[in-house]
Amino acid sequence: MRVALFGGSFNPPHVAHQLVALYVLETVPVAELWFVPAFQHAFDKPLAAFGDRYRMCELAAAALGSRARVSDIEARLGGPSRTLKTIERLQQDHPGTEFSLVVGSDLVGEIDSWYGGEALRQRVPIIVVGRTGGQGSAPVVMPAVSSTEIRAAIAAGRDASGLVPRTVLDYIAQRGLYGMRETT
Numbered sequence: 001m002r003v004a005l006f007g008g009s010f011n012p013p014h015v016a017h018q019l020v021a022l023y024v025l026e027t028v029p030v031a032e033l034w035f036v037p038a039f040q041h042a043f044d045k046p047l048a049a050f051g052d053r054y055r056m057c058e059l060a061a062a063a064l065g066s067r068a069r070v071s072d073i074e075a076r077l078g079g080p081s082r083t084l085k086t087i088e089r090l091q092q093d094h095p096g097t098e099f100s101l102v103v104g105s106d107l108v109g110e111i112d113s114w115y116g117g118e119a120l121r122q123r124v125p126i127i128v129v130g131r132t133g134g135q136g137s138a139p140v141v142m143p144a145v146s147s148t149e150i151r152a153a154i155a156a157g158r159d160a161s162g163l164v165p166r167t168v169l170d171y172i173a174q175r176g177l178y179g180m181r182e183t184t
Contacts (some may be wrong), residue, residue, distance in 0.1 A: 084116035
């Protein structure tokens with residue numbers, strides 16, 4: 001089985017994340033795409049609780065059907081997220097599964113500076129998805145949607161619908177995440 005791994009903070013997951021996942025599922029020969037939320041940001045950026053981000057990823061993935069799911073591998077590993085360690089563990093846990101890594105074109109030039117970047121490139125094929133400000137040419141460039149801007153909008157009481165899947169936005173409201181007050 002071929003599986004594309006789509007990692008990130010997903011703080012929160014938004015519609016561009018869903019578009020990336022759908023694009024990969026529909027254009028790359030993979031059987032599944034797994035969202036892989038970071039347990040702890042590698043550069044110690046503050047994140048909503050892992051359980052909340054995992055659940056929001058489940059809600060975002062559900063709209064994509066049975067070929068999209070969420071992995072808790074980084075919570076099981078603990079500590080700061082290191083893509084190489086995550087992939088090594090997944091390969092150990094799922095022998096016979098061929099993994100690929102989904103990376104935005106804006107991050108391709110940084111891979112060599114990642115923890116074990118060279119080893120990472122040797123372990124898995126990289127699926128590059130076009131992003132605004134990215135390198136090279138891509139047949140499709142995903143919309144520039146930012147989790148940082150979404151969190152700021154929510155905290156300021158501005159409407160984030162249209163940027164965040166409805167089910168995720170409902171969850172954010174129910175849990176009071178990012179300073180959002182539940183509406184009745």
